[in-house]
Amino acid sequence: MIDAVEKEPSIYHIPSNKEDEGMGLCAGAFMGGKRPAIIMQNTAIGVTVNTLVTLTQFYRMPLPMLISYRGELKEPVACQVEMAVHTKALLNLLNIPTYHFHKSGDEEELDAILKYTFMCNKPVAILTDATFWGGY
Amino acid sequence: MVRSEIIRDIAPILRDQLVVCNIGLPSQELHMIDDQASNFYMLGTMGLSSSIGLGLALAQDKTVISIDGDGSVLTNFGTLPTIANNVADNFILLIVDNGSYGSTGDQPTYAGQKTSLAAVAKACGCETVIECQAEETGAVLKAAIESQKMTVIVSKCESGNIKVPVITKDPAVIRDRFMTEVARRNA
Numbered sequence: 001m002i003d004a005v006e007k008e009p010s011i012y013h014i015p016s017n018k019e020d021e022g023m024g025l026c027a028g029a030f031m032g033g034k035r036p037a038i039i040m041q042n043t044a045i046g047v048t049v050n051t052l053v054t055l056t057q058f059y060r061m062p063l064p065m066l067i068s069y070r071g072e073l074k075e076p077v078a079c080q081v082e083m084a085v086h087t088k089a090l091l092n093l094l095n096i097p098t099y100h101f102h103k104s105g106d107e108e109e110l111d112a113i114l115k116y117t118f119m120c121n122k123p124v125a126i127l128t129d130a131t132f133w134g135g136y
Numbered sequence: 137m138v139r140s141e142i143i144r145d146i147a148p149i150l151r152d153q154l155v156v157c158n159i160g161l162p163s164q165e166l167h168m169i170d171d172q173a174s175n176f177y178m179l180g181t182m183g184l185s186s187s188i189g190l191g192l193a194l195a196q197d198k199t200v201i202s203i204d205g206d207g208s209v210l211t212n213f214g215t216l217p218t219i220a221n222n223v224a225d226n227f228i229l230l231i232v233d234n235g236s237y238g239s240t241g242d243q244p245t246y247a248g249q250k251t252s253l254a255a256v257a258k259a260c261g262c263e264t265v266i267e268c269q270a271e272e273t274g275a276v277l278k279a280a281i282e283s284q285k286m287t288v289i290v291s292k293c294e295s296g297n298i299k300v301p302v303i304t305k306d307p308a309v310i311r312d313r314f315m316t317e318v319a320r321r322n323a
Contacts, residue, residue, distance in 0.1 A: 014191075028156070031192055050180070058179065058307045059308060059310070059311040
């Protein structure tokens with residue numbers, strides 16, 4: 001995924017050190033006329049609640065979040081499950097529209113999800129689990 | 137010199153640039169002293185002024201000044217390597233370093249003690265880092281804009297606050313007004 005993003009000339013990729021920083025970069029890019037998106041892990045939902053609420057949602061900015069959904073089936077690391085069990089609950093609590101790519105082919109909805117995100121100016125979550133992206 | 141005096145001093149310089157202003161009192165002071173469509177006021181999200189500013193600078197051509205504080209940079213230290221490694225020569229990070237968390241009651245920060253933010257910025261790879269005294273901020277800022285080189289300015293000042301009204305503008309209005317101005321200046 002990161003390799004594909006790096007190779008694509010129409011995408012400017014900035015690795016960030018923490019996910020809330022990445023969301024700040026996305027907010028600035030959006031106000032500069034670009035279509036930003038963030039790639040992160042579901043553990044970052046715990047890190048970014050304040051930013052999602054007081055920046056992205058409060059200022060009504062679009063933000064597609066392409067999320068590696070750790071802690072689901074095939075997960076080898078028990079600690080990842082601890083955040084997985086809260087992931088959908090937190091997204092639901094934050095009123096963040098959430099899509100879940102579980103099987104190959106689910107990604108066909110990506111274009112429609114992106115259009116939806118930039119139509120409604122909201123953060124939108126796309127959870128992709130190990131069954132979708134091929135295990136560990 | 138306290139932060140609000142610096143903002144009053146540099147307001148005529150800021151007016152011609154795109155400004156992302158830090159949460160709390162800095163935004164309230166700038167809003168009271170010289171409200172402009174080219175100002176983006178942060179109403180929340182401590183720490184992200186530099187990230188929003190860098191994202192904006194990389195996305196368009198006009199000069200962007202992020203007004204940040206020592207406490208806010210300390211809370212988002214990860215921003216400095218990101219700035220250093222994604223050079224935008226239209227980006228200036230102005231850290232108003234009063235050695236305290238001003239908006240919450242002037243509790244001391246480590247930047248007012250052993251930690252030098254200018255040294256940290258340099259260690260992170262930022263190439264042009266200037267530490268100055270509060271009184272020099274305007275001249276240093278002007279030179280940084282003219283240099284068209286990405287610059288981190290650490291302006292050392294006294295801690296202290298003035299009475300300012302909170303910003304009651306709706307965030308969507310602040311954002312829309314700012315984006316319209318960004319587009320207009322880039323047209």
